[in-house]
Amino acid sequence: MHIGIFGLSGSGKTTLTRRLAAMHTDYTSTSASHLLRIRGRTTTLRELAAKHLPANQDVLVEEYRQLREITKNTIIELHAVIETSDSLYWVPASTLKNLELDRIFFLKTDPNEISKRREQDKDKERVHRSGAQLFRLQEDTIIYLKQIYGEQRIQLVEERYAFHTIHDFCLADGASPRSGPLP
Numbered sequence: 079m080h081i082g083i084f085g086l087s088g089s090g091k092t093t094l095t096r097r098l099a100a101m102h103t104d105y106t107s108t109s110a111s112h113l114l115r116i117r118g119r120t121t122t123l124r125e126l127a128a129k130h131l132p133a134n135q136d137v138l139v140e141e142y143r144q145l146r147e148i149t150k151n152t153i154i155e156l157h158a159v160i161e162t163s164d165s166l167y168w169v170p171a172s173t174l175k176n177l178e179l180d181r182i183f184f185l186k187t188d189p190n191e192i193s194k195r196r197e198q199d200k201d202k203e204r205v206h207r208s209g210a211q212l213f214r215l216q217e218d219t220i221i222y223l224k225q226i227y228g229e230q231r232i233q234l235v236e237e238r239y240a241f242h243t244i245h246d247f248c249l250a251d252g253a254s255p256r257s258g259p260l261p
Contacts, residue, residue, distance in 0.1 A: 095107045184219075
């Protein structure tokens with residue numbers, strides 16, 4: 079099973095994916111950014127320019143294809159829109175389809191919380207936007223993904239329910255959970 083978790087930068091994808099990977103050891107977790115960095119591609123806001131983005135998408139598809147060949151189950155953090163310092167780059171539909179995801183979740187997070195996280199997170203450089211701007215961008219991203227994949231393939235999950243929703247999905251698919259309490 080190959081699961082894609084989409085969401086805006088700062089929505090909580092990394093935290094969610096880490097929790098899921100800790101619970102489901104038969105899943106390999108990764109991110110688009112990690113796969114790009116393996117191949118020496120730039121992913122930082124400071125270095126990222128529109129000219130890099132099309133080539134990055136080709137590299138992402140190839141790296142993920144290679145991971146899928148050796149890993150039965152994956153959870154990958156993805157973006158449908160990439161925010162650079164001066165523009166929005168909508169990842170082409172062909173790229174998203176070529177990832178060949180079995181299940182797609184969109185992590186829907188309070189836009190004001192995303193804005194706050196972006197300002198507080200000193201480890202990652204992110205574009206700062208108001209809650210209203212992030213609300214619109216999140217809604218536009220959901221619409222975009224539904225146009226690409228169709229309504230039936232995408233499950234919107236509120237951040238506070240996301241772990242249990244995806245954890246339960248993995249269990250229903252036959253994943254072996256780590257024993258002990260939920261992280």
